[in-house]
Amino acid sequence: MTVTSLERLSTLSSRFVPDLVVGELCAELFASLPRSDQRRKGEVYLRGLLQAEGRKSIRNIAAYVGDRAAEQSLHHFVVSSTWDWGRVRAALARYLERALPPQAWVVQPVVISKAGTESVGVDRRFVPELGQMVNSQAAYGVWSVGEEQSCPVNWRLTLSRKWRDSIGPLSPNAGESELASTPLELVAGAVEELRGWVGRTRPVLLDVPDLDPAAVARRFEPSGTHFVAPARGSLRVRCVDAVLPGAANRELAAHQLLLMARTLRRPVSWRDPSTGRPRVSLVVTVRVELPNAPRPQLLFGEWSDPRGWPDQCWVTDMTQAHPGALLRLAKRARQVEADFTNVAQKVGLTDFGGRSFEGWHRHTTLASAAHAVRVLTQRAAEH
Structure with missing residues (x-):
């Protein structure tokens, strides 16, 4: 790609994307790329993901640049180059x-x-x-x-x-x-x-x-990484919580144990990222043992309607955490779902085509960076 093409792209995109955000981020992201032409192509590709029309294919990004030679150059940069994503x-x-x-x-x-x-x-x-x-x-x-x-x-x-x-x-x-x-x-x-x-x-x-919470606990225990994992209602657990003497040391299905603990439910407020509106759920936590898990875990369940079975349940190794903090952490999934739809897909995260494993990873890396630009720009506008 010629320097003229790069300059043209910079002029076009400056009307839409804050150059300060893109420039600062690119300088940091691409510092590890050994050659200056690779760093320039990285910024070109990132800007193309942000501004090209339609599907964010290499061809459409090159068309946005307006240089017919750019397609081959960008294709090599993403698919065949050696830079470390x-x-x-x-x-x-x-x-x-x-x-x-x-x-x-x-x-x-x-x-x-x-x-x-x-x-x-x-x-x-x-x-x-x-x-x-x-x-x-x-x-x-x-x-x-x-x-x-x-x-x-x-x-x-x-x-x-x-x-x-x-x-x-x-x-x-x-x-x-x-x-x-x-x-x-x-x-x-x-x-x-x-x-x-x-x-x-x-x-x-x-x-x-469908992850096995006991396997998750075993896998993350050595590193000390705390986790929350969804659990099926049919998951077999053994109650070791003193607040439920009637269930002590009994092996029960998770839903059944949570239902037995329903009188201990407490309201928890949280904000729904998809709507921005406040919500309230009923939550209860119970200490349990899982087969082959390294130590006792915490089972917690959520009800939007106080009647019937819990809507969802999870297992965590954070046994001392407050129920409200645990539910709000579990609801972070909704933030990711919303941002995937509203931001990630629009900057081409899922648009790579081709057989190249390396190309998929490099495209996805650059699309993740474009997502960051969108999020940072939105945050700056709101503040």
Whole structure:
């Protein structure tokens, strides 16, 4: 790409994106890129994600620049170059620690429907939201969640054995858990990598269906990373809470135990990120033991209607935490869902096409940075 093209892009985008935010963020994110032309292309791609019309494909980003030669240049930068996306993500995570101090990390899965079968990681999967089998990618994002905003900072792409065999040796930039065989190992590896980048840990909400809470407790216990994980009502637990003498040392289904404790429920207020409106739920906590878990855990459930079974329940190792704090942490998932729809998808997070595993990770990294620009810009406007 020529310098003239870069200058034209800067002029076009300055009308829409605060240059101060983009310039500051790019200087930090791309400091690890060894060549100046790579740093320039990184900023071009980021601005294209923010401003190109329609799907944020490399072709559309190049069309926004207005230089026919840009498509090949940007394609090489994302798909075939050697720059380390992990170092860029680490810089993004450290930047957000200062600019939008996170209160928690939220891990959420994302299923990305694809028209064909050629994009990296695509397999036939049943998507409950659609009620049918679709060609799709399955990925896990780790989001840094602050008081009112969230931003993705690390990613794992699920690869079936077919894809692992077809890709061959992964890039040295790939996370150590990239070839993990279970969702828990994938997400735990991504969380541990993030912790290493920022030099500290945050409570982790694992908003991932069908994880075994006991396995989660075993996996996170050695690192001291506190977690909240959803639990099925049928989960078998043993009550070890003195406030329920009638259930002491009995093995019960989680829903059954919570129902026995319903007289201990307390109202908890929380703000719904999707509407901005205050809500009130009834919450109860019970200390329990899980089979093969390293120590007692806390089971907590939520009711929006005081009658009947709880709406949702979770397990956490934070046994001394206040019920209100636990519920508000669990509701951080709604913030991520809202920001994924309103911000991430609009800056092209799910738009990468092609067979390149490295290309998917580099595109997703740059789209996460574009998401951060949108969030920071919105926050500055509100304040």
